[in-house]
Amino acid sequence: MQKAHARRKSTHWGPYLKDNWQLYVMLLVPVAFVIIFKYAAYPGLRIAFMNYKPAKGYAGSDWVGMQIFEKIFKDKDFLRALKNSLVFNFLDLLVGFPVPIILALLLNELRFQRYKKLSQTILYLPHFLSWVIIASVALNLFKPQTGLVNILMMNAGWIDQGVPFLTEKWHWAVTYLLIGVWQNMGWGSIIYLAAITGISPDLYEAATIDGAGRLRKIWNVTLPCIRGTMVTLLIMNLGRVMGSNFERLDSFGNVQVKEFQYQLAIYIYEKGLAGGNFSRATAVGLFQSLVGLLLVLTSDRVSKALGEDGLL
Amino acid sequence: MSTAAPAEKKASLFKGVNRVRVSDFVIAFVILILSLTCIIPFLHIAAKSISSNTAVLSKRVYLLPVDINFEAYNSIFRDGQLTHSMLYTIWMTFLFTAIGMVITILAAYPLARRELKGRALFAFILMFTMYFSAGLIPEYLLYKDLRLLNTMWVLVLPLSFSPYNMLIMRSFIRSTIPDSLYEAANLDGADHFQILFRIVLPLSKPILATLALFYAVGRWNAYADAKYYITTKALQPLQYLLSNMVLNSGQDAISLSEAAAQESTPEVLQAAVVMFATIPIMLVYPFVQKYFVQGTMIGAVKG
Secondary structure, three states: OHHHHHHHHOOOHHHHHHHHHHHHHHHHHHHHHHHHHOHHHHHHHHHHHEEOOOOOHHHHOEEOOOHHHHHHOOOHHHHHHHHHHHHHHHHHHHHHOHHHHHHHHHHHHOOOHHHHHHHHHHHHHHHHOOHHHHHHHHHHHHOOOOOHHHHHHHHOOOOOOOOOOOOOHHHHHHHHHHHHHHHHHHHHHHHHHHHHHOOOHHHHHHHHHOOOOHHHHHHHHHHHHOHHHHHHHHHHHHOOOOOOOHHHHHHHOOHHHHHHHOOHHHHHHHHHHHOOOHHHHHHHHHHHHHHHHHHHHHHHHHHHHOOOOOOO | OOOOOHHHHOOOOOHHHHHOOHHHHHHHHHHHHHHHHHHHHHHHHHHHHOOOHHHHHOOOOOOOOOOOOOHHHHHHHHHOHHHHHHHHHHHHHHHHHHHHHHHHHHHHHHHHOOOOOOHHHHHHHHHHHHHOOOOHHHHHHHHHHOOOOOOOHHHHOOOOOOHHHHHHHHHHHHHHOOHHHHHHHHHOOOOHHHHHHHHHHHHOHHHHHHHHHHHHHHHHHOOHHHHHHOOOHHHOOHHHHHHHHHHHHHOOOHHHHHHHHHHOOOHHHHHHHHHHHHHHHHHHHHHHHHHHHHHHHHHHHOO
16 A cells, blocks of 8 residues: 555656557456447346336336336335345344354364365365255255155155145245355355464464363354454345345245245336346345345444454 | 364364264264255155055155156156256256356456555445345346347346355455555556456466356256246246156145146156256365355455
């Protein structure tokens, strides 16, 4: 930073550009790219304030001010989608946040090195599979009649009828959340393992001399040392509670669980692209983006105020 | 004599083992259970896919195949739809990755140089869309205006620049290439393109591999955009086809497809379809995994 300031004072644009014009030529490509494929979509946001008819286009549709927004906030479907998105994202965070930390602590305590490497490789695998594959796997395990888990439980005599893991909304909610945790646990642990690697061995040695056992050391050395990482990630994730992952919801969706599966991404797709109600879907998307942006900015502030790294 | 501190354990492969305690086995056991949850489901599906219909329908297949036969795979190859889609998806993923890498490099190098005036502005322009997207419908209308709908290019172009990957590359360049190297190159009269191609890129090979894999795996797995923008069957990528074949797109109930499975699409065939789409990832995964971990670590340090 200081260097940059010092240089700025003595800028002579002629010689500067003569040396560095190529940097701007390079940047032209990515900048043009985001303008054409991303920024050019922003003007389309105006249909959230119009009664947009796809057949008539922008010019033929009427401006209606905030009417669409007034409508969506009275729309039961939207309110349900909003509630589901918030509840499920919050639950995702509640259930999913501690697991990678615990896994990282366990992996770090694991003393058989080859076994550790191998299990890490295996645990990272679900992160690389698409939601379609994960949902297909889930079907093979959890279908009421033919799923492996149900077959095994029936053979063991624990249940008479298959458990509707994926076809009854409450069972679905639990299955959906746990599969989310499972998919992310290994990969999520990497960042904590990296933080743990950075802890000075002196701290552990000092703790050992003080007579601390394994649990004591985890509690008094490891956890305090990765606190920063935990706080940053927690805040980052809080900033995302408005988002929803279309592919995950779509892959696990079916008629019986619609009530819970109906979240913002599904609402936008079904009302908008499938249902042709472009204005309403755009308004919901805009609302989602704005709240999301606000949350990210807030979490960045909070993170910095706490003395941790910001996100931006 | 003292127990090795956890941080030191990495160095010693068997040193700690002479002081193995019960807790070591408890931990190893928990990890074993978790690892098994990542393997057993796939073993089960693989076994199903090479078992006979009757064995699967009578629920006799667990982790080992019963009455081994490859009928299901035969019919996949005979049908040709999935094989065509796989070749198409490979080509599309390749284009996507190549374009994404070019754009990422052309953004990351200038932004990594302290000389660049207006760095903050350019970084903002490139990253803003990550935090505030126009949303599905405006983007759909834009791609319609650009005549991209129902072409392969709608899958290749819009997503092929990831600001996140650009950030990873920028921090990598910043942290690995010292200013003195640039100064030396300047003294030799090298311009920025020469510095990029002769110095920065050769020194960035590990991160280039990592990011190429990030792009490729991301593209390979994604199907939402295909569902949004593509109706022509021949242009649908493998994952979307899979979702239509196995999950029925979430339109029909699972129990329905289960009933149908016994008539028209046997369970075995579905299992084979899932394996067909999973095996390519499983094959490359062990070799590329370490690059991924590296990339995430750099991303975690952040620029």
